[in-house]
Every structure is written in C-alpha cells, then in structure tokens.
Amino acid sequence: MKRVLLLIIALLLLPSCAGDETVQTQQPSFDPLTSSWEEVQSAARGSVVRFYMYGGFAHTNKWIDTYVTAEMLTRYGVSVVREPMDASVFVNKLLTEKQAGREEGSIDLLWVNGENFKKLKQNGALFGPYAERTPNFLRFMDSTLAGTDFGYPVEGFETPFGQAQFVYEYDKARTAPPQDFPGLLAWVKAHPGKFTYPQPPDFTGSAFVRQAFYATTGGHAQYLAGFDQALFDTNAPKLWSYLNALKPYLWQQGKAYPKSAGDLDTLFARGEVDLNMSYHPLHTQSKILEGTYPDTAQSFVFMDGSIFNFHFTAIPFNAPNVAGALVLANFLMSPEAQLSKLKPDNWGDFPAISLTSLDPADRDAFNKVDLGAATLPAHKLAEVAVPEIPAPYLEALEKGWEEHVLRGQ
Amino acid sequence: MSSEGSNHNLFRALVRLSPLGLPFLVLFVGGLGLAVAQSLGWLLPFEHQGALLDGYRAALKPHLLASFGFSMLVALVSAGLSVGLGAVVAFVLWKLPYRLQQLSVVYKVGLILPHIAVAFVILVLWTQSGFIASIGYHLGFVKTPADFPAVLFAGNGVGMVLAYVYKETPFVILLAFSVLQRMDPRLVQTARMFGASELSVFFRVILPRLRAVLHTAFIILYLYTFGAFDIPFLVGESAPSMLSIEVYNLYFKRDLVNRPTAMAMLVLMFLFSVFFIVLYTRIAKRMGQEERKL
Numbered sequence: 001m002k003r004v005l006l007l008i009i010a011l012l013l014l015p016s017c018a019g020d021e022t023v024q025t026q027q028p029s030f031d032p033l034t035s036s037w038e039e040v041q042s043a044a045r046g047s048v049v050r051f052y053m054y055g056g057f058a059h060t061n062k063w064i065d066t067y068v069t070a071e072m073l074t075r076y077g078v079s080v081v082r083e084p085m086d087a088s089v090f091v092n093k094l095l096t097e098k099q100a101g102r103e104e105g106s107i108d109l110l111w112v113n114g115e116n117f118k119k120l121k122q123n124g125a126l127f128g129p130y131a132e133r134t135p136n137f138l139r140f141m142d143s144t145l146a147g148t149d150f151g152y153p154v155e156g157f158e159t160p161f162g163q164a165q166f167v168y169e170y171d172k173a174r175t176a177p178p179q180d181f182p183g184l185l186a187w188v189k190a191h192p193g194k195f196t197y198p199q200p201p202d203f204t205g206s207a208f209v210r211q212a213f214y215a216t217t218g219g220h221a222q223y224l225a226g227f228d229q230a231l232f233d234t235n236a237p238k239l240w241s242y243l244n245a246l247k248p249y250l251w252q253q254g255k256a257y258p259k260s261a262g263d264l265d266t267l268f269a270r271g272e273v274d275l276n277m278s279y280h281p282l283h284t285q286s287k288i289l290e291g292t293y294p295d296t297a298q299s300f301v302f303m304d305g306s307i308f309n310f311h312f313t314a315i316p317f318n319a320p321n322v323a324g325a326l327v328l329a330n331f332l333m334s335p336e337a338q339l340s341k342l343k344p345d346n347w348g349d350f351p352a353i354s355l356t357s358l359d360p361a362d363r364d365a366f367n368k369v370d371l372g373a374a375t376l377p378a379h380k381l382a383e384v385a386v387p388e389i390p391a392p393y394l395e396a397l398e399k400g401w402e403e404h405v406l407r408g409q
Numbered sequence: 410m411s412s413e414g415s416n417h418n419l420f421r422a423l424v425r426l427s428p429l430g431l432p433f434l435v436l437f438v439g440g441l442g443l444a445v446a447q448s449l450g451w452l453l454p455f456e457h458q459g460a461l462l463d464g465y466r467a468a469l470k471p472h473l474l475a476s477f478g479f480s481m482l483v484a485l486v487s488a489g490l491s492v493g494l495g496a497v498v499a500f501v502l503w504k505l506p507y508r509l510q511q512l513s514v515v516y517k518v519g520l521i522l523p524h525i526a527v528a529f530v531i532l533v534l535w536t537q538s539g540f541i542a543s544i545g546y547h548l549g550f551v552k553t554p555a556d557f558p559a560v561l562f563a564g565n566g567v568g569m570v571l572a573y574v575y576k577e578t579p580f581v582i583l584l585a586f587s588v589l590q591r592m593d594p595r596l597v598q599t600a601r602m603f604g605a606s607e608l609s610v611f612f613r614v615i616l617p618r619l620r621a622v623l624h625t626a627f628i629i630l631y632l633y634t635f636g637a638f639d640i641p642f643l644v645g646e647s648a649p650s651m652l653s654i655e656v657y658n659l660y661f662k663r664d665l666v667n668r669p670t671a672m673a674m675l676v677l678m679f680l681f682s683v684f685f686i687v688l689y690t691r692i693a694k695r696m697g698q699e700e701r702k703l
Contacts, residue, residue, distance in 0.1 A: 088661040095454030095665075119665055123455050193555065199647050201662035256562030256647045270538040272555065395664045406648045407472055 032322045043323035045077040053111035055084020063347045078324050087116045098125045105318035108325040113311045114150040121157050127315040129156025136333035140353035151390025158312035159329050160352035165308035165381050169276040169284045173296040180304040181215040188249035194274040196250045198264050199257035200398045215304040216242045220386045227392035240404035282348035285372035298374050305386040342369050448672035464669030479649040483566045487573035488630035492623050495581020503589040519579040528643035531572045535560045568644035577630050584622045624693045632682050
C-alpha cells in the first residue's frame with residue numbers, strides 16, 4: 001500500500017527533478033548580449049544546438065543535416081540537431097512556456113517569419129535584440145530591407161536566413177499563361193475549371209489574395225505605412241468583386257478550394273488544373289527534377305507585381321544554448337552557406353544577404369549558379385518584386401475572404 | 410464502524426485505480442478545464458481583450474452554425490448508412506456456409522486501414538482525374554476524364570460520407586456478427602417454417618436481437634464522425650466546412666485573438682456530444698419498451 005503511494009509520489013516528482021538538473025548545467029556568468037563575439041564562439045564550442053524548423057521540405061532537411069551540420073562541427077565544434085516541427089506548433093509551445101514561466105526551454109533556434117514572429121515578439125517569447133551582435137549581419141545584410149517582416153519591425157529579434165518570391169507555374173505543352181490579373185480573368189473564362197488557389201489561411205493561397213489585392217486596388221505603396229481601416233474598407237470591395245468574378249470559372253466552380261499548396265501541386269501535376277503557384281521561385285525546377293512535373297513546366301510572374309519576403313531565424317526567450325544559437329544564426333548568414341543554399345541540388349533558396357556587399361569574385365559565384373531552365377533569372381524576378389503587406393492587413397484579408405468570397409454570393 | 414470500513418475499502422480501490430485514474434484526471438479533466446478556461450478568455454498565452462462570453466458569441470455566428478448543421482448531417486448520414494449496411498451484411502455473412510464465412514475476413518480490411526488511408530483511397534478513386542473517372546473515359550461514357558461528374562468537393566459532403574461508410578461498415582459488421590454467432594439458428598428456421606419471408610425474418614427476428622449493439626455502434630460512429638478531423642481535411646468541402654476544420658483553422662492558422670472562439674466551439678461540441686448520448690439512449694430505451702408492449 002505505502003509502496004504504491006510512494007511510487008505515485010515519486011512519479012509525480014520526476015519531471016521537476018529533470019528540470020533541476022538541466023538548470024544546473026547553465027553557466028550563469030556568461031551574458032551573450034554583452035560578451036565579445038570570440039567569447040560567444042568559445043562558449044558555444046562543444047555544445048549542441050537544437051534547430052526547430054518546418055520539416056516538410058526534404059531537400060531543406062537534407063541540406064541542414066549534411067552541409068550545415070558538418071560545417072558547424074568542423075568550424076565551430078557545435079553539433080546541430082534538426083527538430084522538425086510546424087511553426088504554428090512551436091509558436092504554441094513557446095507561448096505556453098512563456099505563460100507558465102518556464103525559464104529553461106528545449107529550443108535553441110527557430111525558423112520563423114511573418115505572423116508567427118509577430119506573435120512571439122509581441123508576447124516577449126524571443127531573445128534579443130541580437131542581430132547586431134552577429135558579424136555576418138553587420139557585414140552582409142541590407143538592414144533596411146531586413147528591418148521589417150510583413151511590415152512588422154524586426155528590431156534585431158530575428159536574423160534573415162533566405163528570401164522567397166511568389167511565382168506561377170504552367171506547362172508550355174498545355175497552355176499559354178496570362179500576364180497579369182485582368183488577363184487571368186479572361187484566361188479562366190476561356191479555360192473554365194482549370195484554375196484555383198489554395199484556400200486561405202493557407203500560406204500560398206493567402207499570398208495570392210494579397211497580390212490580387214495590390215493589383216486590383218492600385219498597387220502596394222499605399223499599404224506599407226501600417227493598417228488603415230478606412231483605406232481597407234474602401235479598397236477591399238474591389239478585391240472581393242474581382243475574386244467573385246473568378247469564382248464560377250474556378251476548379252469545382254469555386255465550391256471547394258484545395259486546402260494547401262501541396263494539394264494544388266497535385267491537381268496541377270495530374271492535369272486537373274493548368275496553372276499553379278508557389279512562394280518558392282525554384283519550386284518548378286525541383287518538381288521537374290523530382291519527376292512530378294513534365295520538363296515543359298515553366299515558372300512565370302504577373303507583370304502587376306510579385307510578392308517577396310525574407311524568412312528568418314530567431315532565438316526563444318528560454319533557449320538553453322544561446323551562444324550556440326548565435327553561432328549557427330551567424331553561420332547561416334555567411335556567403336558560403338548562402339551560396340550553398342542557392343544551388344538547386346542543395347536547396348535552391350534565394351540568398352538573404354545583399355549581393356552588392358560582396359567582393360566581385362564572390363558575387364560572380366552567386367551569379368554563376370545554374371538555377372535550371374524552369375526558373376526565372378534573378379533580374380526578371382527583381383523587376384516585378386513588391387514587398388509583403390503589414391500583418392494586420394493579412395488577418396483582415398483572410399477574414400474578409402471567408403466572408404465575402406468563400407461564403408459570399 | 411462498518412461505514413469506516415467501507416470508506417477504507419473505497420480508498421483502497423481508488424489507490425489501486427490510480428495508475429489509470431490519474432492520467433485520466435490530468436489529461437481529460439485537465440484538458441477540458443483548460444478548454445473551458447481559454448474559451449472564457451482565461452489562462453491564454455496572451456492578454457485577452459474583450460468580454461467573458463465573446464468566444465461563445467463568435468462561435469454562434471451563422472456560418473459556424475451552418476458548419477454545425479453540416480457536421481451533424483454528415484455524421485447522421487454516414488453513421489446511419491454504416492449501421493444499416495453493416496447489419497444487412499452481417500446477416501448475409503451469418504447465413505453463409507462456414508467455409509465461406511472464413512473467406513469473408515476480407516471485410517476487415519476497412520478496420521485495419523487508418524482513417525487517413527481511407528481518405529486517400531477515396532481521393533485516388535473518385536477525383537475527376539482519378540481511377541473511376543479514367544475508367545468512365547475509357548469506356549466512352551464521358552468525352553474527357555474531367556467531364557466526369559464531380560463526386561468529391563461538390564459542396565454536399567458525398568466524399569466524406571463515402572470514406573466514412575467504407576471505414577465504419579466493417580466495424581458494425583464485426584459487432585453485429587459476434588451477436589449473431591451467439592444466436593440460435595433454429596429461431597430463423599422456425600420462422601421460415603411458419604412462412605416468414607426473408608425480409609420479415611430480418612426485420613422481426615434478426616433486427617430485435619441486434620438492436621442494442623446497433624444503437625451503441627450508431628452512437629460511437631455518429632460522435633466520432635461529428636468531431637473527426639482527418640477525413641474532412643482531405644476530402645472535405647470548403648464551405649460549409651466541418652467543425653473540426655473550422656476549429657483547426659481558427660486555433661492554428663489565424664490570429665491569436667481567435668483562440669477563445671476555437672475553444673468555445675470545442676466546449677460546445679463536447680456539450681452537444683453529451684446531450685446527444687443522453688437524448689439518444691432515452692429515445693432508444695422508449696422505443697425498446699414500446700416494442701415489448703406489442
């Protein structure tokens with residue numbers, strides 16, 4: 001009897017004991033925000049960094065597990081452990097830990113941007129400001145461009161990792177694509193059932209709606225100053241009427257939308273729709289290499305704008321290994337890592353660093369990377385690049401889309 | 410004296426049950442408590458601005474009520490079809506010679522497959538670029554596979570019902586068949602001797618004996634379908650969508666301020682489930698009693 005009770009008490013105490021042990025391993029004397037970079041590097045040596053990141057891209061995972069892990073070990077003696085987790089899940093976890101006052105977490109570095117970053121920063125769940133403590137940020141980054149994330153000020157609480165831009169996809173053998181949003185409306189009327197977009201709040205579908213918002217209401221510049229309810233109320237109806245004009249000609253007459261970008265990829269690969277979209281400029285090429293798309297698939301952009309954004313790494317407020325996280329975040333911004341990341345065989349993610357900050361030889365190496373025939377050259381993408389909208393608009397657009405387009409009419 | 414003894418026994422029983430009871434208490438009751446608290450705006454990982462019942466007010470908006478109605482409809486049709494079909498198939502199986510009964514284990518495939526796999530099976534078979542559309546095209550019923558009528562995503566939940574019926578019917582067969590195996594076959598033989606048709610044998614001899622197990626199966630299947638996530642996520646419609654999808658979107662994909670609404674919806678779904686069980690068992694009991702009076 002007593003033994004059983006003791007056992008239960010022991011079991012209940014177990015988690016708290018485990019907590020105590022990890023706290024003891026921390027060195028209280030080291031403050032990463034004031035120590036020199038050499039001190040940070042030596043504090044990181046021999047440690048383990050747990051990098052929590054979205055695990056759905058096989059090539060990204062492989063790049064982290066091979067190149068990054070090996071380089072971090074030989075250069076800095078730091079072991080990198082990749083933990084696959086959806087951003088929404090780790091945001092949840094961190095917010096709960098913040099709420100519960102848990103000072104010792106399990107995450108050292110996060111792959112994050114946009115809404116998720118905003119949630120974390122607003123609730124004080126991030127460590128920082130640390131960006132200006134990392135040498136590569138100071139040397140290679142355009143701090144104005146990387147200073148906001150979906151219009152939300154970064155203030156040094158995350159450091160850029162890569163860049164993405166919205167592209168559309170078509171198959172040369174099947175169709176001739178439209179050139180802009182008015183052209184898209186004419187195109188769907190000529191090809192009923194052959195176009196659709198992922199249902200917001202899916203990331204890609206939501207980005208498509210934002211681009212349509214820019215295109216149907218006179219450009220992006222008016223929105224960048226921050227959320228303006230009156231402006232939104234005047235302009236949004238134009239967007240709803242455009243999207244509702246598309247609706248009867250969409251796949252399944254707009255009665256259902258694919259739930260994710262992956263679902264739309266499948267529809268495109270099987271030929272149920274003739275246009276596809278992606279927030280990754282090299283998506284088409286990697287799908288061709290994978291054998292899912294035919295060689296005649298090609299990416300393109302609309303002339304009335306294509307949204308780009310940065311994705312970042314950030315350190316949680318309760319990261320057990322801040323020094324290691326700083327060293328990894330810094331390494332990811334190095335020209336070597338950024339170049340390796342750009343190569344389509346590795347990952348094919350566009351560099352976050354500004355190429356003008358590099359010396360000519362290094363810049364040349366970036367320009368020489370073969371991105372594949374299906375990928376648009378960087379200057380074509382740059383011509384139409386427009387920034388992301390401030391985050392409050394995003395919520396308003398997603399909500400309004402459900403009300404006026406999904407359930408409207 | 411004796412009451413003290415029984416108290417002691419109760420305590421002992423509770424201690425012995427604690428390996429099971431504690432996780433139940435912590436996980437289920439704790440989770441439910443947290444859901445209720447968050448639905449009222451307490452214990453959130455951020456500061457809740459707004460009134461206590463804002464979450465519930467938002468959860469009762471017309472489009473979410475439409476989702477509620479749609480979830481009930483899909484659950485009713487799926488569970489009803491599965492129970493009906495399962496009972497008939499169980500009866501047919503029971504009448505088969507022993508050797509054929511042995512072969513009929515194939516029906517258990519649906520039991521083994523996870524829900525998500527069943528949803529994929531339905532996708533592969535029934536989309537407009539799927540297997541059935543291709544067959545229709547090759548047999549010349551339609552000009553292109555895309556002309557095949559939209560079975561999935563047509564806004565009426567047919568895809569989900571197909572998936573649920575495929576997955577749930579074997580479950581009903583399993584339950585009903587085990588009851589039939591304990592039944593005396595001479596009951597049926599006697600009924601036949603008195604000239605009962607196959608139909609009246611089924612309705613007047615077999616069904617009354619299956620009643621209890623079919624009611625249980627219906628409750629389980631109805632409530633599962635009402636709240637489940639995986640099949641709607643793959644083959645569900647966009648609008649009206651199933652409640653589970655709405656809750657998921659509100660909680661994970663939209664702004665944090667929507668969390669009390671998501672939690673309020675979960676609490677309401679839980680209350681509905683409890684209410685449904687009580688109501689259904691009462692009605693079933695009354696129906697059973699009237700039957701006996703006849």
